Amino acid sequence: MCNIAVISVHTSPLARPGTRDSGGLNVYIGELSRELGRRYHRMDIFTRRSDAATPEIVDVDANTRIISVTAGPYDLDKEQVRLYLPEFLRGVIAFQERTAARYDLIHSHYWLSAWVGQALKRRWQTPHVIMFHTLGEAKNRAGAVEPEPAYRIEAEREVARDADRIVCASEGEREVLERLYCVPPERIAVIPCGVDLERFAPLDPAAARSELGLDNGAPIVLFVGRIEPLKGIDMLLQAVARLETRFRLMIVGGDEKDSGRRAGLAALARELEIGERVEFVDAVPHDQLPLYYNAAAVCVIPSHYESFGLVALEAMACGVPVVASDVGGLRDTVRDGQTGYLVPWSCPEPFAERLELLLGNQELRGSLGLLARSAVERFRWSEVAGRVEDIYHELVSRYRGVTVGSHAYEDSAS
Ligand code: UDP
Numbered sequence: 001m002c003n004i005a006v007i008s009v010h011t012s013p014l015a016r017p018g019t020r021d022s023g024g025l026n027v028y029i030g031e032l033s034r035e036l037g038r039r040y041h042r043m044d045i046f047t048r049r050s051d052a053a054t055p056e057i058v059d060v061d062a063n064t065r066i067i068s069v070t071a072g073p074y075d076l077d078k079e080q081v082r083l084y085l086p087e088f089l090r091g092v093i094a095f096q097e098r099t100a101a102r103y104d105l106i107h108s109h110y111w112l113s114a115w116v117g118q119a120l121k122r123r124w125q126t127p128h129v130i131m132f133h134t135l136g137e138a139k140n141r142a143g144a145v146e147p148e149p150a151y152r153i154e155a156e157r158e159v160a161r162d163a164d165r166i167v168c169a170s171e172g173e174r175e176v177l178e179r180l181y182c183v184p185p186e187r188i189a190v191i192p193c194g195v196d197l198e199r200f201a202p203l204d205p206a207a208a209r210s211e212l213g214l215d216n217g218a219p220i221v222l223f224v225g226r227i228e229p230l231k232g233i234d235m236l237l238q239a240v241a242r243l244e245t246r247f248r249l250m251i252v253g254g255d256e257k258d259s260g261r262r263a264g265l266a267a268l269a270r271e272l273e274i275g276e277r278v279e280f281v282d283a284v285p286h287d288q289l290p291l292y293y294n295a296a297a298v299c300v301i302p303s304h305y306e307s308f309g310l311v312a313l314e315a316m317a318c319g320v321p322v323v324a325s326d327v328g329g330l331r332d333t334v335r336d337g338q339t340g341y342l343v344p345w346s347c348p349e350p351f352a353e354r355l356e357l358l359l360g361n362q363e364l365r366g367s368l369g370l371l372a373r374s375a376v377e378r379f380r381w382s383e384v385a386g387r388v389e390d391i392y393h394e395l396v397s398r399y400r401g402v403t404v405g406s407h408a409y410e411d412s413a414s
Contacts (some may be wrong), residue, residue, distance in 0.1 A: 001040045002392050005096075005103040005120065006033065007113035009088055010081045011048040013066060014058065018253040018283030021078050023226045024310045025109055025133045027286060028193060030060075034283040035385030037063035038191035041392070044101065044118075046092050048081065050074050067095055072187070081112055082151075089116050093123065104396045107134060111152060127395035129388075132156065134307040137180045138173065142305035142327060143346070145229035157181055164395050167388065169193050170329035171307035189391055194381035195313040200290050202319035202373060208294035218246035218277070219359050222296035222320075224289065224311045225303075227254035227261045232302035232325065234268055239302070239351035245359040249274070252281045252292055267338060293318035294373040297365060298358045304346055306330050313379055315338070316372035321365055323354045333379075339372035 006029065013029045015022035033043045042063045058066040072084030088405045095101070108117030114130045121128035136148035136156055160166060160181045167189050168174050174190050177183040184279040209216060221240060225231050233251060240249050254259035254262060262280050269278040284292060291301060299315035301324040306312075308329035312322050316333070322340035324330045336342040341354040358365055 001042065002104040002396055003042045003102055004036070004044070004392070005092070005101075005106045005126075006043050006045040006121075007106060007108040007117050008045055008047045008091075008110070009071075009085065009113045009116060010048065010110060012050065012054075012068070013045055013060070014047075014054065015050075016255075016283050017286055018224070018226060019255045020257055022225070024193070024308060024326055027257045027310055027392050028131075028133070029109060031194060031196070031381045032303045032385055032388060033060065035381050036389065039385065039389060040261050041389070044103070046088075046095075048076075048084070048088055050076075064100055065334055066286070067092075069095065069279075078112075082115075082155075084110060085115055092116065092120065093185055096124075105392055106128065107131070108159075111136070111156045111159065114156055114163070118162050121162070121164075125399070127399050128162070129158060129165045129167060129391060129395070130163045131167045131169075132173075132307075133169075135173065135176055138307065138328065139230065139305050140172040141176075141180075144304060163187065165189055165391050167191050167391070170332045172328045172331060185190060189387070191384055191387045192329075192379055193308045193313065194379050194384040195310070195317045195376055197317055197377065197380060199287060200293065200314045200317035202288065202369070205294055208291045212291055212295055214295055218248045219297035221247050221249045221355060221359070222252065222292060222299045222315070223250070223302075224252045224284075224292065224299065224314075225301075227251075227258040228263075229261075230304050232304050233265055235346065235348055236300055236302040236351065237265065237268050237274065237278065238348035239300075239355065240277075241274050242348060242352035243356055243359070245356055247277060247355075247359060249278045250281055250292065250296070251278065252289075253283050254280070255282050286390045289314065290318055293320050296320055298323055298355060300351065300355070301325060301330060302343075302351060303327060303330075309333065311341075313376050316376045319369035319373040321358060321368035321372055321412070323351060323358065333376070335371075335375060339368055339375045 011021045017026050045066045049070045054068050061136045071088035073284050082332050105127050106117045108114040109131050117128050136153040139148050160183050295314045299320050299322050306328045312333050324334050326342035326344040334340045343350045
């Protein structure tokens with residue numbers, strides 16, 4: 001059993017995925033903690049307080065707690081959070097001292113947290129594992145609409161140099177870490193993300209549509225995710241505007257705080273004369289998303305960059321074919337022509353072509369969907385947790401000066 005300090009400064013696992021900065025990272029931390037908790041590891045997840053109401057300690061389950069640390073005003077943009085990192089760090093240290101908590105390892109998520117994790121590593125003399133979830137260099141090379149600043153990339157380089165292990169979810173990210181951040185291969189572990197195969201499973205599409213109160217009219221093209229420029233939603237609108245087949249586009253994600261971006265997208269849809277066929281749906285709780293995937297004919301992921309892309313796995317697990325950009329982690333999950341399509345050009349025409357093909361051919365959708373479901377059977381959160389746990393055991397043993405395998409350590413530590 002290990003005591004893990006999980007650092008997630010800029011977004012809380014309690015936040016609803018699909019809103020503002022909450023997305024794949026939040027789902028990842030939630031699922032990983034649940035699985036590690038089942039294996040009797042204890043997790044304290046430290047996050048920046050973003051409201052007055054949440055108690056300092058929230059027990060998620062018997063082994064996982066969320067600790068809210070006050071650092072800066074409640075409502076901050078991600079870009080501003082870095083200014084309050086020293087205050088956050090002091091808050092974590094104060095909590096640890098006050099409660100006499102003992103941590104065997106630090107696991108940081110995203111570069112802002114990695115900065116905190118690195119300082120804690122020095123203070124506590126414990127191993128530090130980082131998962132960046134996304135890297136500034138990778139986003140910039142993918143032509144990010146809003147380029148990542150040099151200070152982020154500098155900070156990533158520095159913490160990467162010092163980390164005991166960096167977990168990344170795709171081969172593409174491993175390459176970026178090796179080539180652009182000069183991280184030696186032995187300090188990188190590629191562990192794909194997982195999907196809950198019981199929650200995300202094929203359902204009768206007509207039943208899913210009726211449960212959502214949708215008529216059985218035009219086939220649904222589905223987008224699920226945060227409303228942000230990197231997701232390429234504007235390009236998706238331009239793609240569907242080219243379709244000759246009937247369609248209805250559902251854009252699921254975001255909330256009232258995204259009203260500005262949504263209004264811009266709605267204006268573009270009107271300009272393209274498809275305003276009536278596009279529907280914006282506020283972020284849907286994760287456990288209700290299977291209904292949306294199952295109601296859809298196809299799920300589109302038009303991102304300019306995607307470090308992994310959980311949405312692709314979830315749609316595929318529901319037996320729904322995916323049309324995705326040929327970028328980042330999507331290359332590791334979508335098999336072009338077998339479980340969906342990968343589109344190598346960041347422009348609307350090839351997306352429209354693939355969509356037209358799928359919308360006009362139910363049989364093709366069925367066969368790709370079937371293969372998609374079986375292709376994702378190997379992505380399980382229990383598998384992810386098992387591999388992360390092996391890293392924890394190895395590093396904790398090494399720091400304790402015990403050079404034994406994970407099972408021997410388990411015996412000696414329990
Ligand atoms: N998500 C959700 N409700 C929504 C929109 C998104 O639960 O309304 C979840 C989605 O199911 C997925 C995550 O948010 O698990 C998004 O992860 P992904 O890796 O696709 O994108 P990221 O947010 O990491 O860029």
